[in-house]
Amino acid sequence: MLILPPLSRPLFPATTFNSNPRRSFKNIPSNLNLRRHVAAATGEVDAFTQYSGYLFELSSSEAESLTEYNVSKIRDIYQKKPLILFRRLFQTATTLGKWFALRYYDAITERTDMMFEVRAAELRKILVQLGPAYIKIAQAISSRPDLIPPSYLDELSLLQDRIAPFSTGVAFDIIEQELGLPIDALFSEISPEPVAAASLGQVYQARLRSSGKVVAIKVQRPGVRAAISLDILILRYLAGVIKIVGKFNTDLQAVVDEWASSLFREMDYKKEADNGVKFRQLYGGLKDVVVPEMYVQQTTRKVLVMQWVEGQKLAEVQDLYMIEVGVYCSFNQLLEYGFYHADPHPGNLLRTYDGKLAYLDFGMMGEFKEELRDGFIEACLHLVNRDYDALAKDFVTLGLLPSTADKEAVTMALTGVFRDAVSKGVRNISFGDLLGNLGTTMYKFKFRIPSYFSLVIRSLAVLEGIAISVNPDYKVLGSTYPWIARKVLIDSSPKLRSSLQDLLYEDGVFRIDRLESLLTESLRARTEIDLVRKQAEDDESKLVMKQMLSFALNEKGAFVREILLEEIAKGLDALGLATLDSMIANLPFRPNSFSSMTNEDINNLRTLRRLVVLLTGLQQTATPVKEAKGVDSYNNQKPSSNEASMLPYRLVFGQDMLPLLSVITELPQDSQQLLLQLPADLVGKLFSRVAARTIKRVFM
Numbered sequence: 001m002l003i004l005p006p007l008s009r010p011l012f013p014a015t016t017f018n019s020n021p022r023r024s025f026k027n028i029p030s031n032l033n034l035r036r037h038v039a040a041a042t043g044e045v046d047a048f049t050q051y052s053g054y055l056f057e058l059s060s061s062e063a064e065s066l067t068e069y070n071v072s073k074i075r076d077i078y079q080k081k082p083l084i085l086f087r088r089l090f091q092t093a094t095t096l097g098k099w100f101a102l103r104y105y106d107a108i109t110e111r112t113d114m115m116f117e118v119r120a121a122e123l124r125k126i127l128v129q130l131g132p133a134y135i136k137i138a139q140a141i142s143s144r145p146d147l148i149p150p151s152y153l154d155e156l157s158l159l160q161d162r163i164a165p166f167s168t169g170v171a172f173d174i175i176e177q178e179l180g181l182p183i184d185a186l187f188s189e190i191s192p193e194p195v196a197a198a199s200l201g202q203v204y205q206a207r208l209r210s211s212g213k214v215v216a217i218k219v220q221r222p223g224v225r226a227a228i229s230l231d232i233l234i235l236r237y238l239a240g241v242i243k244i245v246g247k248f249n250t251d252l253q254a255v256v257d258e259w260a261s262s263l264f265r266e267m268d269y270k271k272e273a274d275n276g277v278k279f280r281q282l283y284g285g286l287k288d289v290v291v292p293e294m295y296v297q298q299t300t301r302k303v304l305v306m307q308w309v310e311g312q313k314l315a316e317v318q319d320l321y322m323i324e325v326g327v328y329c330s331f332n333q334l335l336e337y338g339f340y341h342a343d344p345h346p347g348n349l350l351r352t353y354d355g356k357l358a359y360l361d362f363g364m365m366g367e368f369k370e371e372l373r374d375g376f377i378e379a380c381l382h383l384v385n386r387d388y389d390a391l392a393k394d395f396v397t398l399g400l401l402p403s404t405a406d407k408e409a410v411t412m413a414l415t416g417v418f419r420d421a422v423s424k425g426v427r428n429i430s431f432g433d434l435l436g437n438l439g440t441t442m443y444k445f446k447f448r449i450p451s452y453f454s455l456v457i458r459s460l461a462v463l464e465g466i467a468i469s470v471n472p473d474y475k476v477l478g479s480t481y482p483w484i485a486r487k488v489l490i491d492s493s494p495k496l497r498s499s500l501q502d503l504l505y506e507d508g509v510f511r512i513d514r515l516e517s518l519l520t521e522s523l524r525a526r527t528e529i530d531l532v533r534k535q536a537e538d539d540e541s542k543l544v545m546k547q548m549l550s551f552a553l554n555e556k557g558a559f560v561r562e563i564l565l566e567e568i569a570k571g572l573d574a575l576g577l578a579t580l581d582s583m584i585a586n587l588p589f590r591p592n593s594f595s596s597m598t599n600e601d602i603n604n605l606r607t608l609r610r611l612v613v614l615l616t617g618l619q620q621t622a623t624p625v626k627e628a629k630g631v632d633s634y635n636n637q638k639p640s641s642n643e644a645s646m647l648p649y650r651l652v653f654g655q656d657m658l659p660l661l662s663v664i665t666e667l668p669q670d671s672q673q674l675l676l677q678l679p680a681d682l683v684g685k686l687f688s689r690v691a692a693r694t695i696k697r698v699f700m
């Protein structure tokens, strides 16, 4: 048996854990008594390691074999062990009680503000001492600005789960027990000490004997399930007491139950492996994203074996491209498939040595249901388009605002927060600032953040946090917006289609500026095309043209294409009228200030021109119609007789159509075929428009 030699670029410095002597596992007697190992581990002067003695006591408990959260089973188990229950209750009450007493003392001596940071830091240490359940609570509430005052958020989010490891001997025994084979039958090499230790488990690096592949083995702390069950029971009692004493409306015990169920899911490594398999299927194929392969056959509830990923923690590398890949992948998780990594903290994201972003730890996954996803997208659209009233309504739809809230006051407060957020433009919205200000407002108005949403928020906030360490000006929402714009333009959900319709037609008037902004934003989304763009020789304008046309002539662009055709038909109709006007203006006996065009036609002509520019990227060489002031100024342009009849076309199409033709020939076959169908569709629309107008003019 060999000790795994360091890989070419070791991930973890050997100094990470200094407790275990380097040894091969031939030195570990297979029949080792667990208690001796725990005793050795508790030799470390560390609050959490002492705690592992307590975990060990519980490791043989009935609660350790619970497969899922079941409060009545847990109650039954611990009612039979009142001593353990009371001892833990006493330990928790005295530890937390001391802290609350100090807080109370601060309050009566009016030193609360002064001592805020000190108390927050003390609380963090206490939570680590109290063990996994409390560390997990702290991790969960560190993304809940509605639950705790903003100043505590910073301290709790610092809570690192780099906790002292438990004995390697115990870990190896667990691997053998769980996998049912001697460890050296399964692995040809293994690291002599854990490469990382977290609240629920620790990780070893090993090589599979069967295939020679390097794997990571995650081993669950012995006794952790029983300890967490016990703590959950105590917390439920506590929640019951607080609810009665504090006269709370919320069912606090239900909150504990919901959290406990998710924690139990996280402690089941078989579920984690299944999540990993699904995550790999959905996102493992994305460009520059790595999702380790799960060895489901070698995985049990307490031992997880997966492909080893070599790389550096994302927080330690200065690579903005990784953040962009992260944003792209997060978008896919949140808004495309709704299955997302709900715990992408910096320790769970690595940059591989060949420049890819690797995701680890699939214990906590979230599901963003389609209706809520669409609601979230709508809210983003409303935020970007500064429609604050609609935004306040979105808050109700998303379940963020209780129906009892004083809507007017809340809307006003929210408007203030959002106005500030978008004041420097969409690309500069700081998610962190928005969250902070939103948190203060939410805390004040007693909003609640539904649990599904807090995970979404957390996942975006983590990404922005990492990005900021690389580029202080990085804005995650600004980078996500192109994806949102793209989604709105191509999605077939009826809800999103109707919000697009509402957005583009305000009081019946077509808002080309909004379409322009959506289309141009959507092109900033880092698609495969965009990634190819790095190598492409094409010049910028030709690429924009190609992307726009590819979008408009694609299966997914059908809904927007319909809107575009409608607007182009209106524009061409107006162009026809303008041509007629120009020709009449050329007649020797032209009537004074004759015009067949209404203001609406002029607008349509302007829209057509902007659409041509937008879709083709062609620069206008003729006088922009935008500058003409209504029908009169249009007619007063007095062109020379030869130019006159061409003027409207030049106004719309500019002069150089050649690049457009060359791009069309480069489009995919499907798009070219669609393009050939367009004239027929357009003629149909134009014909019905001209007919309707003629009838109107003749009979009215």
Ligand SMILES: Nc1ncnc2c1ncn2[C@@H]1O[C@H](COP(=O)(O)OP(=O)(O)OP(=O)(O)O)[C@@H](O)[C@H]1O
Residues within 6 Å of the ligand: 161, 195, 196, 197, 198, 199, 200, 201, 202, 203, 216, 218, 292, 306, 307, 308, 309, 310, 347, 348, 360, 361, 362, 363
């Ligand atoms: N497949 C892997 N390849 C390389 N390193 C890994 C792998 N899996 C885990 N690690 C290392 O082990 C650490 C802990 O793993 P992981 O986050 O899965 O444990 P956890 O107990 O679920 O932690 P948490 O408390 O964050 O939920 C990671 O931060 C990483 O450093």
